Amino acid sequence: MRLFFSILLVCSLSFSFASDLEQAPQNFSLGNAPAVFVDFQTAQMDVVFDVSTRTAQSNVKVTFYQPASGYPIFDLVPSVTGLKIDNKVVTAELVQEVSSPDSSARFRAIKKVLAAGHHTMEISYQMNTKNLVFSGGGAHFGTFMSDLSRRTFLEQYFPTNFEYDQYQGNMTLKIDNASYEHRVMCNGDLKSLGFNHFSIAFPDYFTTSTFYVHIVNPKQMTIVEDVYSGLNAEIPLTVYAKSSSLAQQGMTNLKKFMKELEGTFGAYAHKSFVAYMTPGGGGMEHCGATITSQWALGHELTHSWFARGIMSANGNSGWMDEAIASWRDAGYPRPNKLTSRSPVNLSAYSEYKRHTTRLAYSKGKTFISELDYLLKNEGGMRTQLKEFFAENQRKPINTSVFERFLQSKSKQGLNSYFSRYVYGKGADLTSQEEPSETDSVCRPFSEEELADLLY
Numbered sequence: 001m002r003l004f005f006s007i008l009l010v011c012s013l014s015f016s017f018a019s020d021l022e023q024a025p026q027n028f029s030l031g032n033a034p035a036v037f038v039d040f041q042t043a044q045m046d047v048v049f050d051v052s053t054r055t056a057q058s059n060v061k062v063t064f065y066q067p068a069s070g071y072p073i074f075d076l077v078p079s080v081t082g083l084k085i086d087n088k089v090v091t092a093e094l095v096q097e098v099s100s101p102d103s104s105a106r107f108r109a110i111k112k113v114l115a116a117g118h119h120t121m122e123i124s125y126q127m128n129t130k131n132l133v134f135s136g137g138g139a140h141f142g143t144f145m146s147d148l149s150r151r152t153f154l155e156q157y158f159p160t161n162f163e164y165d166q167y168q169g170n171m172t173l174k175i176d177n178a179s180y181e182h183r184v185m186c187n188g189d190l191k192s193l194g195f196n197h198f199s200i201a202f203p204d205y206f207t208t209s210t211f212y213v214h215i216v217n218p219k220q221m222t223i224v225e226d227v228y229s230g231l232n233a234e235i236p237l238t239v240y241a242k243s244s245s246l247a248q249q250g251m252t253n254l255k256k257f258m259k260e261l262e263g264t265f266g267a268y269a270h271k272s273f274v275a276y277m278t279p280g281g282g283g284m285e286h287c288g289a290t291i292t293s294q295w296a297l298g299h300e301l302t303h304s305w306f307a308r309g310i311m312s313a314n315g316n317s318g319w320m321d322e323a324i325a326s327w328r329d330a331g332y333p334r335p336n337k338l339t340s341r342s343p344v345n346l347s348a349y350s351e352y353k354r355h356t357t358r359l360a361y362s363k364g365k366t367f368i369s370e371l372d373y374l375l376k377n378e379g380g381m382r383t384q385l386k387e388f389f390a391e392n393q394r395k396p397i398n399t400s401v402f403e404r405f406l407q408s409k410s411k412q413g414l415n416s417y418f419s420r421y422v423y424g425k426g427a428d429l430t431s432q433e434e435p436s437e438t439d440s441v442c443r444p445f446s447e448e449e450l451a452d453l454l455y
C-alpha cells in the first residue's frame with residue numbers, strides 16, 4: 001500500500017513538473033550559461049509591516065524544480081537585499097534584471113548556475129512597492145494588478161513566476177505598532193494568528209495573476225457577507241466598499257450575475273468570491289475576487305470562469321479572456337453571415353510577453369461572435385465554452401488548447417479563421433507595438449485611483 005502510494009506520488013509530481021513547464025517560453029542563452037524557466041512548487045511569503053517606521057520587510061522562500069542546468073528565471077520588481085540559495089547565504093547582487101532575447105520583456109534571473117533538480121531560494125527585500133501606504137495608525141496594502149501592462153501581476157509585490165506555473169502560496173502578514181486591528185480581504189483561507197497577525201493559505205492551482213490580498217481598516221469599509229447556493233456548492237460571498245450603498249448594491253448584483261453565469265457556463269470554480277466595489281474606474285479580475293466598479297462587475301465575474309477559472313498561460317492567451325467576457329457583455333451577438341475583415345494579431349506576439357493586447361476587447365469579441373456563427377449547428381459558442389470550461393477549469397491554457405478544442409467540434413475546419421483573425425496571417429507582424437485602443441472594460445486603474453482606493 002505504501003509503495004503503491006509512493007509510486008503514485010512520484011508519478012503525479014513528475015507529471016506536475018512536466019505539465020507546468022510544457023507551456024513555458026524557450027530557455028535562452030544569457031552570457032555563459034542558459035537562463036532556464038523553472039517550476040515553482042511552493043512560496044512562503046512573510047511580511048512584517050511596521051507602522052511606526054513606515055516600513056515593510058518581506059521574506060519569501062520558494063521551492064522550485066529546475067529542468068536543466070543554468071540560471072533560474074523568475075520575476076520580482078522590488079530590489080532584493082538578501083538572498084539564500086539552497087539554505088546558503090549568497091550576495092543579493094546575483095539577482096539581476098534581464099531581457100528576453102527579443103527584448104520584449106524584462107524579468108529576473110539569478111546569475112548562479114544551478115544544477116537540474118530541486119532547489120530553494122530565499123529572498124528578502126523592503127516592500128517599498130506600489131499600493132502600500134501607512135496612514136491613520138495603520139497599514140494599507142493591496143495586491144492590485146493589471147493584465148494590460150508589463151510586469152503588473154504578483155511580481156510587483158512578491159517573487160513569482162510566469163503565468164504558466166501553478167504553485168502553492170502561503171502568506172503571513174504581521175502589522176506592528178498599529179492603533180487598530182486590521183482586516184484582511186483575500187481569496188485564500190485566512191486565519192488569525194493573534195492581534196494584527198494573519199496567515200493565508202492559497203489554493204494550489206493559483207498562478208501569478210490570481211492572488212488577491214487587501215489589508216483594510218474595517219472602520220473605513222462596509223463589509224457585506226452572504227452565501228450563494230451554487231450548482232455544486234454553497235459559495236461564501238463577501239462584498240466590501242467605502243460606501244454602504246455600494247456594498248449592498250454590489251451584493252445584490254453579484255448574486256444575480258452568479259446565477260446568470262452558472263446557468264450559462266456551468267458551476268463556479270472557486271471556493272468563495274470577494275469583491276471590492278469602487279465608485280468609478282474599470283475593474284481587474286483575480287481567481288474568485290475582483291476590484292471593480294458597479295458597471296464592470298458582471299464582466300469581472302465572468303473572468304472567474306474565463307481568465308481566472310481557466311487561466312491564461314501567457315500574454316498570447318489573454319485575448320481569449322477579454323474576447324469572451326466582452327462577447328458576454330454585448331449579449332452574445334451572432335452575425336447573420338461572415339464578411340472578410342483585415343487580419344488581426346491577437347496571439348502572435350513574443351512568447352515572453354505576459355500582458356494582453358487591447359485588441360481582444362474589440363477584434364477578439366468579433367472573432368468569438370464569428371465562431372458562434374461557424375459553430376451554430378453545434379450549439380454555438382455558449383455550448384462550446386461551457387464544455388471547454390468543464391474540461392479546463394483551474395488550469396492555465398494557451399491559445400492552441402482552445403483552437404484544438406474548437407477544431408474538434410467544427411465540421412468545416414477553423415484553421416484559416418484562427419490563422420487570419422488570431423495569429424494575424426497577412427498582417428504586418430514586424431511591429432510588436434501595442435495598439436492603444438481605449439474601449440477596454442478592464443482598463444487598469446490609474447496610480448492615482450489606486451492610491452485613493454487603498455483606504
Ligand SMILES: [Zn+2]
Nearest residue numbers: 322325441442
Ligand atoms: Zn476583462
